[in-house]
Amino acid sequence: MDQLEPTVPSKDDCNIAMLSHLLGIFTGFLGALIIWLLKKDDSAYIASQSKEALxxxxxxxxxxxxxxxxAFILIGVIFVPILLIVNLIFCILGAVAASKGQAYRYPFAIRLVQ
Structure with missing residues (x-):
C-alpha cells in the first residue's frame, strides 16, 4: 500500500498564506475573506491558512x-489596546509560520468558517 507524502506548499502558496495573516492587521477579516474566497480551490494550504486567519x-x-x-462602563477602554496588541502579535506569528510552509493555528479563535 503506497503512503501519500504530505505535499509541500509552493513558495507562491506560502506567500499568499502569509499575506492572509498579515492583512488581518490592516483590513480585519476582509483581507483573509477575499483571499479565502479567491484561492480556496487552488491550494489546500492557502485554504486552510486563510480560513484560520479569517x-x-x-x-x-x-x-x-x-x-x-x-466602553460605556469604562472596562472596554482597557480591552481595546490589549486586543490591538494581541492581534498584531498573533498575525505576525501566523505570517512567519506560513512563510515557512508550516500550518499555523491561532491559540484562541472561534472556528466559525469550516
Missing amino acids: NFQITITIGFIIAWLL
Missing part, C-alpha cells in the same frame, strides 16, 4: 464589539 479576525472583531459595548 476565523481569528472574526474572533477579534467580536472582541472589539464587546470592548466597544463595555
Whole structure:
C-alpha cells in the first residue's frame, strides 16, 4: 500500500498564506475573506491558512464589539489596546509560520468558517 507524502506548499502558496495573516492587521477579516474566497480551490494550504486567519479576525472583531459595548462602563477602554496588541502579535506569528510552509493555528479563535 503506497503512503501519500504530505505535499509541500509552493513558495507562491506560502506567500499568499502569509499575506492572509498579515492583512488581518490592516483590513480585519476582509483581507483573509477575499483571499479565502479567491484561492480556496487552488491550494489546500492557502485554504486552510486563510480560513484560520479569517476565523481569528472574526474572533477579534467580536472582541472589539464587546470592548466597544463595555466602553460605556469604562472596562472596554482597557480591552481595546490589549486586543490591538494581541492581534498584531498573533498575525505576525501566523505570517512567519506560513512563510515557512508550516500550518499555523491561532491559540484562541472561534472556528466559525469550516
